[in-house]
Amino acid sequence: MVIGMSRNTKKSERKGGKKGAGNMDEIARTIFAPIYPVIAKNILDRFGIASGVCLDIGSGPASLAIAIARQSDLMVIALDYDDEMQEAALRNITDAGLAGRIDLLCGDVHAIPLPDDSVDLIISRGSMFFWEDIPTAFREIYRVLKPGAKTCIGGGFGNKELFASVSAAMIRKYPEWEEKNKERMSAGNVARFREMLEETGIPHYEIIFGEEGFWIVLSKSEPGALAHREESEEIR
Ligand code: SAM
Numbered sequence: 001m002v003i004g005m006s007r008n009t010k011k012s013e014r015k016g017g018k019k020g021a022g023n024m025d026e027i028a029r030t031i032f033a034p035i036y037p038v039i040a041k042n043i044l045d046r047f048g049i050a051s052g053v054c055l056d057i058g059s060g061p062a063s064l065a066i067a068i069a070r071q072s073d074l075m076v077i078a079l080d081y082d083d084e085m086q087e088a089a090l091r092n093i094t095d096a097g098l099a100g101r102i103d104l105l106c107g108d109v110h111a112i113p114l115p116d117d118s119v120d121l122i123i124s125r126g127s128m129f130f131w132e133d134i135p136t137a138f139r140e141i142y143r144v145l146k147p148g149a150k151t152c153i154g155g156g157f158g159n160k161e162l163f164a165s166v167s168a169a170m171i172r173k174y175p176e177w178e179e180k181n182k183e184r185m186s187a188g189n190v191a192r193f194r195e196m197l198e199e200t201g202i203p204h205y206e207i208i209f210g211e212e213g214f215w216i217v218l219s220k221s222e223p224g225a226l227a228h229r230e231e232s233e234e235i236r
Pocket of ligand 1: 024028057058059064130131
């Protein structure tokens with residue numbers, strides 16, 4: 001089911017388009033296919049959150065959303081701002097027989113069309129590298145997170161063996177991918193994300209940096225959104 005539409009980025013300004021969506025769908029259904037069930041299991045085992053609402057941000061063809069729905073009782077919302085990606089997602093969700101478990105939501109991470117404190121688990125793979133304003137995106141993510149909920153947001157391949165086999169296949173097909181991926185997964189990029197997270201004022205976060213990728217885990221203890229930076233500085 002498509003549960004909403006909210007776009008604040010002009011389509012012409014976005015990367016990808018029809019060709020991008022078709023490519024990502026093909027990669028997700030072939031070379032990347034084995035990583036999603038492993039990433040889903042890692043997330044569910046790590047956090048022990050197996051019911052409630054899970055939001056997959058930048059869900060693309062919905063492969064991770066599908067893997068999470070298969071392995072848990074979570075209701076999944078697959079959020080993406082690209083309607084061609086959402087068309088591919090709808091096909092994949094229908095083929096998987098999961099139309100009653102995964103809702104499609106067309107929207108931008110910088111203005112998530114969901115209420116405060118409404119989501120039990122937020123996941124996102126391979127999307128944050130495209131976000132234009134990381135502090136704004138993470139403030140939005142924090143806002144919709146329920147107290148006690150967690151996020152697992154980043155880029156990764158499940159484990160180091162999968163990383164090796166997927167990388168080899170990607171480099172054979174798209175040689176330019178190697179450099180791009182190396183840069184995304186570098187310690188320097190992790191440090192850049194850490195700096196941007198500091199800017200948000202989010203009180204509790206952790207970055208898991210391993211051999212298969214890196215993931216940002218936010219935890220929330222108080223309900224509501226973050227106090228606006230300038231306002232809180234004025235109060236001090
Ligand atoms: N998560 C999927 C996966 O791992 O198979 C897709 C990853 S694909 C590389 C990145 C996705 O993020 C695309 O579907 C793109 O449309 C989406 N995306 C990028 N920026 C976004 C934004 N600001 N808001 C919502 N979705 C976004």
